Amino acid sequence: xxxxxxxxxxxxxVVGRRERNKQxxxxxxxxxxxELFRDRGFAETTTQQIAEAADIGTGTLFLYARSKExxxxxxxxxxxxxxxxTAFASLGGGEPLLDQLMQVFTSMMDYHQxxxxxxxxxxxxxxxxxxxxxxxxxxxxxxxxFGGLADLIAKARNDGRYGQGANPMQVAENLFANYYFSLLxxxxxxxxxxxxxxxxxxxxxxxxGEAA
Amino acid sequence: xxxxxxxxxxxxxVVGRRERNKQxxxxxxxxxxxELFRDRGFAETTTQQIAEAADIGTGTLFLYARSKExxxxxxxxxxxxxxxxTAFASLGGGEPLLDQLMQVFTSMMDYHQxxxxxxxxxxxxxxxxxxxxxxxxxxxxxxxxFGGLADLIAKARNDGRYGQGANPMQVAENLFANYYFSLLxxxxxxxxxxxxxxxxxxxxxxxxGEAA
DNA sequence: CTTCATTTCTGACTGTAGTCAGTTTATATC
DNA sequence: GATATAAACTGACTACAGTCAGAAATGAAG
Numbered sequence: 001x002x003x004x005x006x007x008x009x010x011x012x013x014v015v016g017r018r019e020r021n022k023q024x025x026x027x028x029x030x031x032x033x034x035e036l037f038r039d040r041g042f043a044e045t046t047t048q049q050i051a052e053a054a055d056i057g058t059g060t061l062f063l064y065a066r067s068k069e070x071x072x073x074x075x076x077x078x079x080x081x082x083x084x085x086t087a088f089a090s091l092g093g094g095e096p097l098l099d100q101l102m103q104v105f106t107s108m109m110d111y112h113q114x115x116x117x118x119x120x121x122x123x124x125x126x127x128x129x130x131x132x133x134x135x136x137x138x139x140x141x142x143x144x145x146f147g148g149l150a151d152l153i154a155k156a157r158n159d160g161r162y163g164q165g166a167n168p169m170q171v172a173e174n175l176f177a178n179y180y181f182s183l184l185x186x187x188x189x190x191x192x193x194x195x196x197x198x199x200x201x202x203x204x205x206x207x208x209g210e211a212a
Numbered sequence: 213x214x215x216x217x218x219x220x221x222x223x224x225x226v227v228g229r230r231e232r233n234k235q236x237x238x239x240x241x242x243x244x245x246x247e248l249f250r251d252r253g254f255a256e257t258t259t260q261q262i263a264e265a266a267d268i269g270t271g272t273l274f275l276y277a278r279s280k281e282x283x284x285x286x287x288x289x290x291x292x293x294x295x296x297x298t299a300f301a302s303l304g305g306g307e308p309l310l311d312q313l314m315q316v317f318t319s320m321m322d323y324h325q326x327x328x329x330x331x332x333x334x335x336x337x338x339x340x341x342x343x344x345x346x347x348x349x350x351x352x353x354x355x356x357x358f359g360g361l362a363d364l365i366a367k368a369r370n371d372g373r374y375g376q377g378a379n380p381m382q383v384a385e386n387l388f389a390n391y392y393f394s395l396l397x398x399x400x401x402x403x404x405x406x407x408x409x410x411x412x413x414x415x416x417x418x419x420x421g422e423a424a
Numbered sequence: 425c426t427t428c429a430t431t432t433c434t435g436a437c438t439g440t441a442g443t444c445a446g447t448t449t450a451t452a453t454c
Numbered sequence: 455g456a457t458a459t460a461a462a463c464t465g466a467c468t469a470c471a472g473t474c475a476g477a478a479a480t481g482a483a484g
Contacts (some may be wrong), residue, residue, distance in 0.1 A: 173393070231451095
């Protein structure tokens with residue numbers, strides 16, 4: 001006997017008010033955090049301000065993000081994934097491997113250049129802890145990058161544009177390590193972006209065993 | 213006319229009481245911090261405790277170290293420099309370059325293995341900010357590592373043990389980037405030390421264009 | 425509508441890194 | 455020794471990330 005089980009209507013919709021409230025709240029939090037981080041910077045934004053702007057209590061904020069750094073992930077992960085996807089998707093087919101790699105990495109640097117302060121924080125508080133521990137989940141992003149790179153290597157080998165015999169995934173990791181390291185020095189402010197790209201190209205060339 | 217300029221005696225020694233006091237205080241601070249960090253760990257040690265153990269006010273602590281992280285540098289920089297120096301100095305002469313590199317990096321990993329928690333903090337709070345900004349000075353350490361690696365490359369090329377034409381310093385940076393990245397994954401706890409060494413060896417081999 | 429259980433929310437509170445105005449100590453000069 | 459200047463020190467204080475015991479909202483069942 002089915003009596004009062006809720007069906008889809010205004011007062012008791014399928015998703016449930018509870019679930020919808022949660023999603024709306026999360027959306028408000030992310031939106032508030034994005035604006036504040038952009039306008040005032042990460043360090044200058046307090047979790048109180050984010051909570052206020054999102055119209056929730058301070059405690060609630062930490063039910064949606066385990067830490068202030070996790071908020072950054074909520075705010076930027078999708079954009080970074082999109083950037084990486086687009087970078088790989090927009091590659092021409094038969095170009096030299098080194099040029100393809102540089103296109104991918106410079107696209108990603110373009111994204112970071114919009115806000116280098118943020119990039120520093122992303123690198124330190126997100127990329128780093130994620131490689132080293134497990135707080136904010138960026139495994140999807142890393143999968144896209146590593147997978148994309150390994151794919152490029154494998155295809156280049158098939159086409160005869162790359163000769164070495166090493167495992168494509170290992171080469172991909174090697175290349176990413178160099179990109180990561182280049183980002184560090186670039187964002188450290190001691191070298192220009194131009195110099196960084198020049199060096200990165202040479203490092204990538206060393207890794208794939210070609211002339212820069 | 214030279215009248216009352218202080219000369220070396222008990223009450224007015226050449227170094228000056230002020231300077232000696234400072235050095236003694238610094239020594240007490242470093243010693244207190246070392247013990248506490250070792251016994252309780254970094255996060256569990258408060259700056260208050262360090263100040264108390266060193267018998268100084270909390271404010272004074274921050275005259276000797278700009279931040280809690282800087283204290284770590286005071287405590288460990290010399291040991292790390294010593295480790296790196298020894299690692300390079302104890303290399304045999306004519307071995308294959310890849311073996312030499314692995315010896316250097318595994319020696320450094322041995323040091324970190326004594327206390328991996330500390331290694332994580334060192335990596336995140338010291339190596340990282342130092343590459344990216346400029347807080348705790350570890351440039352001497354980095355000079356030793358980069359210089360030592362570049363030297364190995366150059367010598368190996370002279371001896372015919374390494375053939376590629378890239379700039380030795382750039383190859384050194386490339387190798388270090390791979391070591392740094394290996395440390396990250398190792399300390400992330402998702403791979404064993406053995407796996408890490410195996411991977412590192414392959415990455416280094418890729419960089420110097422040889423078979424692992 | 426009423427009860428009851430469960431989920432979600434809240435803001436006063438805690439712990440700690442780092443600061444700063446005021447104090448003490450060391451040195452220089454007479 | 456007395457005084458003045460500068461260096462070094464201090465601990466009460468501030469600011470902020472994150473917690474938690476209790477309150478409020480939601481939904482299930484009669």
